[in-house]
Amino acid sequence: MPMAGRPQRRIPEATVSRLPVYLRILHELSAAETHQISSEQLAELGGVNAAKVRKDLSYLGTYGVRGVGYEVRFLTYQIERELGLNHDWPVVIVGAGNLGQALSGYGGFGQEGFPVAGVVDVDPSKIGSVIGGVRVRHIDELPQIVASRSVAIGVIAVPALEAQEVADRLVRAGVTSILNFAPVVISVPRGVNVRKVDLALELQILGYHEQSRATMMRAIPGSGESASA
Amino acid sequence: MPMAGRPQRRIPEATVSRLPVYLRILHELSAAETHQISSEQLAELGGVNAAKVRKDLSYLGTYGVRGVGYEVRFLTYQIERELGLNHDWPVVIVGAGNLGQALSGYGGFGQEGFPVAGVVDVDPSKIGSVIGGVRVRHIDELPQIVASRSVAIGVIAVPALEAQEVADRLVRAGVTSILNFAPVVISVPRGVNVRKVDLALELQILGYHEQSRATMMRAIPGSGESASA
DNA sequence: TGATGTGAACCCATTCACAGCC
DNA sequence: GGCTGTGAATGGGTTCACATCA
Numbered sequence: 001m002p003m004a005g006r007p008q009r010r011i012p013e014a015t016v017s018r019l020p021v022y023l024r025i026l027h028e029l030s031a032a033e034t035h036q037i038s039s040e041q042l043a044e045l046g047g048v049n050a051a052k053v054r055k056d057l058s059y060l061g062t063y064g065v066r067g068v069g070y071e072v073r074f075l076t077y078q079i080e081r082e083l084g085l086n087h088d089w090p091v092v093i094v095g096a097g098n099l100g101q102a103l104s105g106y107g108g109f110g111q112e113g114f115p116v117a118g119v120v121d122v123d124p125s126k127i128g129s130v131i132g133g134v135r136v137r138h139i140d141e142l143p144q145i146v147a148s149r150s151v152a153i154g155v156i157a158v159p160a161l162e163a164q165e166v167a168d169r170l171v172r173a174g175v176t177s178i179l180n181f182a183p184v185v186i187s188v189p190r191g192v193n194v195r196k197v198d199l200a201l202e203l204q205i206l207g208y209h210e211q212s213r214a215t216m217m218r219a220i221p222g223s224g225e226s227a228s229a
Numbered sequence: 230m231p232m233a234g235r236p237q238r239r240i241p242e243a244t245v246s247r248l249p250v251y252l253r254i255l256h257e258l259s260a261a262e263t264h265q266i267s268s269e270q271l272a273e274l275g276g277v278n279a280a281k282v283r284k285d286l287s288y289l290g291t292y293g294v295r296g297v298g299y300e301v302r303f304l305t306y307q308i309e310r311e312l313g314l315n316h317d318w319p320v321v322i323v324g325a326g327n328l329g330q331a332l333s334g335y336g337g338f339g340q341e342g343f344p345v346a347g348v349v350d351v352d353p354s355k356i357g358s359v360i361g362g363v364r365v366r367h368i369d370e371l372p373q374i375v376a377s378r379s380v381a382i383g384v385i386a387v388p389a390l391e392a393q394e395v396a397d398r399l400v401r402a403g404v405t406s407i408l409n410f411a412p413v414v415i416s417v418p419r420g421v422n423v424r425k426v427d428l429a430l431e432l433q434i435l436g437y438h439e440q441s442r443a444t445m446m447r448a449i450p451g452s453g454e455s456a457s458a
Numbered sequence: 459t460g461a462t463g464t465g466a467a468c469c470c471a472t473t474c475a476c477a478g479c480c
Numbered sequence: 481g482g483c484t485g486t487g488a489a490t491g492g493g494t495t496c497a498c499a500t501c502a
Contacts, residue, residue, distance in 0.1 A: 014471055038483065050483095051473055058485055066479045066484045243493055267461065279461095280495055287463055295462045295501045460502095467496075474489075480482090 011082070015056045019079050021046050022056070026076045038069035090117035090149050092175070094166045095157035096126040096136045099181055103157060104132030117149035139166075142173040153177040240311070244285045248308050250275050251285070255305040267298035319346035319378050321404070323395050324386035325355040325365045328410055332386060333361030346378035368395075371402040382406040 025045045029037060039057070043050040057063065057070070060078050064070045080086050091114050093100050103109065104119050119131060120139040129136050137145070145151060154170035156163050156178060163182035170178055254274045258266060268286070272279040286292065286299070289307050293299045309315050320343050322329050332338065333348050348360060349368040358365050366374065374380060383399035385392050385407060392411035399407055 012471070040483080049473080051475090052471090054484060055472080055486080062485075064484050067482045068480070069483070241493070269461080278495075280497095281493090283462060284464080284494080291463075293462050296460045297502070298461070461500105462502095463500080464498090465496105467494100469494075470492090472489105472491080475487095477484105477486090479484080 100157035325350040329386035
C-alpha cells in the first residue's frame with residue numbers, strides 16, 4: 001500500500017466517530033451565517049461536553065483561537081479533509097440485485113464523491129447488463145477493477161448468506177473499506193485492522209436520510225495489510 | 230422508585246450489550262440439539278475471544294463446569310433472566326401516526342412479552358380511535374397509564390422534532406426505558422442514568438428483522454432517579 | 459487433563475483543571 | 481477576561497495468564 005502523505009497524528013477511534021457530528025453542525029451554522037463557534041456552543045449543539053470537543057478538535061491540529069473560538073469555515077474544511085470528503089472515493093458494488101441496482105442507479109453516490117467504478121455479480125444472467133450506466137461484470141474481475149480504478153471502498157449488496165464470502169473477496173482484492181448493506185455482521189481476517197464507522201451519520205452528512213442499517217468498516221491508515229489468498 | 234430485589238452484582242455495560250449475542254447462539258445450539266458448549270466454541274460462534282466470554286458469563290454467576298463447559302439450557306435461562314425476558318414488560322406507545330399504528334397493530338410486541346398498555350397522542354382527531362385493540366388517549370394521561378399499568382418502557386413513534394419533548398415527558402411519567410424510533414438522537418436529564426442498548430440485536434432475539442434504526446435507553450438498575458417537573 | 463473463573467496489566471476514552479495565549 | 485489546548489487523573493473494558501477444580 002502506498003504511503004499517503006498523512007499527518008503523523010493518530011486520531012482516536014472515538015474522536016473520528018464524532019467528527020461527522022461536528023461537521024453536520026458546522027454545515028448548519030454556515031447555512032445560518034454563523035462564522036464563529038466556541039467549544040462550549042459546539043458541545044451544546046452536539047450533545048457532548050466542551051472538554052471533549054476541544055480534545056477531539058485538538059487532534060486535528062491547533063485550529064482554534066484562544067479567547068475566541070473556532071472559525072466555522074476553516075474548521076469545516078479541516079474536518080472534511082480528515083474524513084476524506086474532499087476527494088473522490090471510487091466504489092465497487094457487489095451484487096446487481098434490487099439493492100445493487102438501486103445504489104448504482106440512484107446516482108447520488110457519484111454526486112457525493114463516491115463514483116461507481118464497477119458493479120459485479122456472479123449471476124450469468126446479470127453480467128453484461130447495464131445498470132446506472134455501468135456494465136455489470138463478473139465478480140472474478142474484482143481485483144482488476146479495484147487495482148485499475150484505485151477503488152478503496154467495496155459495497156456489499158448481496159443476501160446475508162453471501163455477505164461474508166463477498167467481504168473476504170473484497171479484502172483480498174485490496175479494498176480498505178467495506179460498506180455492508182446485508183443484514184448480517186461481517187468480519188475481516190485477523191491482521192487486517194479495520195474501523196467501524198456509524199454509517200447513519202456518514203449518510204446524514206451526505207444528505208441521505210437512509211434508514212437501512214449498514215455498517216462500515218474502514219481500514220486504519222498505516223496498518224494496511226492484505227490477507228493472503 | 231421502589232428498589233427491585235436485584236442481585237447486588239454490577240454487570241458492565243459492554244457485557245450486557247453482548248448477552249443478546251450469546252443468547253441467540255444458545256437458541257441456535259438448542260435447536261441443533263447441542264447441550265454443552267465451551268467458552269472457546271461460544272467465542273468462535275460469537276466472533277469474540279474466549280476470555281471475554283468467560284468474563285462476561287462470570288458476571289451472571291458461576292454457571293460453568295470446569296473442564297467441561299456450560300450447559301446450554303441452563304445458561305440460556307440465566308441470560309434471559311438477566312435481560313428480563315422471562316416476564317412481561319408493558320409498553321406505552323407515544324404517537325398514533327403510521328408507525329405507532331403499525332407497532333400497536335402488529336401484535337408482535339405483545340406476543341413477545343411487551344403488551345401494549347396504552348397508546349397516546351396529542352392530535353384530537355386521533356384520540357378515542359382504536360388501533361390494535363387499544364384506545365388512543367391524550368398524552369397528558371401518560372403518568373396515570375404508566376403508574377396504573379406498571380409501564381417501564383416508552384416507545385417514541387413521533388416525528389423527529391417532537392421526539393425530545395416526548396422523551397422528557399416519558400421520563401417525568403416514570404418510565405425507565407425508552408425505545409426511540411424517531412430518526413434523531415434523544416437525551417435524558419442529568420441525574421437520570423440510562424443505558425443504551427443495541428436495539429437491532431434485541432429485535433433479532435424477538436424474531437424481528439427490523440431495519441429501522443432505533444435506539445434503546447434502559448435505566449440502570451439501582452440508579453433510579455426521576456427528573457423533577 | 460482441560461476448561462472455568464479471575465486478579466492484574468494494559469489500553470483507550472473521558473473528564474478535570476489549569477497553563478497559555480489572544 | 482475568555483477560551484483554547486493539554487498534561488494528569490480517573491474509570492471502563494479487554495486481554496493475559498494462571499490458580500483452581502471437576
